Amino acid sequence: MENSDGRPSWETYFMDIATLVARRSTCLRRSVGAIIVKDKRILTTGYNGAPSGIRHCLETGCIREQMGLASGERHELCRGIHAEQNAIIQAALHGVSIKGADLFCTNLPCAICAKMLINAGIRKIYYKSGYADHMSTQMFEEGGVAVIHLENPKQGSQA
Numbered sequence: 584m585e586n587s588d589g590r591p592s593w594e595t596y597f598m599d600i601a602t603l604v605a606r607r608s609t610c611l612r613r614s615v616g617a618i619i620v621k622d623k624r625i626l627t628t629g630y631n632g633a634p635s636g637i638r639h640c641l642e643t644g645c646i647r648e649q650m651g652l653a654s655g656e657r658h659e660l661c662r663g664i665h666a667e668q669n670a671i672i673q674a675a676l677h678g679v680s681i682k683g684a685d686l687f688c689t690n691l692p693c694a695i696c697a698k699m700l701i702n703a704g705i706r707k708i709y710y711k712s713g714y715a716d717h718m719s720t721q722m723f724e725e726g727g728v729a730v731i732h733l734e735n736p737k738q739g740s741q742a
Contacts, residue, residue: 593623597687598711598733604628605689609639610663612647612654613690617666619674619705621684627677629669633662655716658695667696671703681705691730694718701726709733 586592591599597620605616609632619626633639640646640662647661664672667688674681682704686692691710692700697719700708707729723730 594687594709594731594733597625598689598709600625600628601687601689602711604630605666606630608632608666609641611640611645615666615688615690617670617686617688619670619681619684619686621681626679626681626684627670627673629666629671629673631663631666631669634664637662655693655714658693665693665696666690667692667700671699674703685709690714691716691732692719694722697722697726697728701728707731 590596597618601616601618603616604618605614607630608614608616613631615631617629619628643662647657650660652660667686670686671681673679683706684704685707686700686705687709689710690712691714692708693714693716701722705728708723709731711733713732720730
């Protein structure tokens with residue numbers, strides 16, 4: 584949704600940026616972007632891909648595809664780091680507190696990321712597309728983290 588002056592809502596604005604961040608992904612299966620926001624300010628960004636200095640899946644091929652692993656299973660068998668994890672790591676690397684912040688992510692975080700986000704103090708998750716990991720939703724609910732599906736980010740609030 585747009586504001587009365589034609590500008591995008593904050594939710595649309597931040598999700599559009601997360602979508603742009605996803606374009607940096609080096610994953611062959613899924614491009615995911617994440618940004619951590621507090622007080623309408625972007626604190627960090629992250630996208631999924633291999634760690635710094637490690638060859639990307641674009642070069643090596645996808646081990647998950649080679650092994651026939653389904654999405655949402657055996658996360659440890661992957662060269663990449665999830666976008667949400669990279670956003671948290673960037674905050675730690677640069678000494679930025681993300682306690683009380685919100686996460687905008689192109690996909691619903693998996694259970695591994697959910698545990699990290701809960702412990703990092705993220706208070707709200709906005710996502711655009713689902714993910715094959717229903718355990719994360721249960722963890723967010725139990726951990727008191729609000730989860731908001733922006734089916735059409737253009738319909739966010741006008742705050």
